Amino acid sequence: EAGVTQFPSHSVIEKGQTVTLRCDPISGHDNLYWYRRVMGKEIKFLLHFVKESKQDESGMPNNRFLAERTGGTYSTLKVQPAELEDSGVYFCASSQNPRYGYTFGSGTRLTVV
């Protein structure tokens, strides 16, 4: 079975620009999560979808971040406008039963200059 796919793998943008990250979860996984890791710190929770609904978005840093999950399939995370502190690795993960762990994608490394 295909794993969790994230695109792009790297993105370098200027401060003030917009970037959209995409995540394709494992087919059939209702739960989709976005996490971010900044400069070797903890992998920080951003939000959780169950199908197309936002179950928990308490980790979203501010309203410059917008996440969507179209039809309960792939998800996008848009940052607009990007700031320097948004730099980090953004991980997407999916699961059907989280008690068996999540499957993570390889991440998108975002660099805002």
Add this chain to the structure above:
Amino acid sequence: DQQVKQNSPSLSVQEGRISILNCDYTNSMFDYFLWYKKYPAEGPTFLISISSIKDKNEDGRFTVFLNKSAKHLSLHIVPSQPGDSAVYFCAASLYNNNDMRFGAGTRLTVKP
């Protein structure tokens, strides 16, 4: 606030010896704990988990110990192998809550 803490950013051990990675948590409502392993340029991969009703779970060379009273868990790798060199993340979740909280990770280096 960081609810899951891994206070050792790095650990170096000799091949064949035991590796012990530690994790502390602050939320006593966490009831499920997991360890993930991460290689460079890859996403974290699930390694082993433990429910709060247990104090030990073993899978091959990997054993996780949970001390609920101390809000502490540890991962033991015996014997350590060079291929175990990676960053290890501790994670915790609440019952009926699908959101996991991760620590900052510990970079394990196993020297041949």
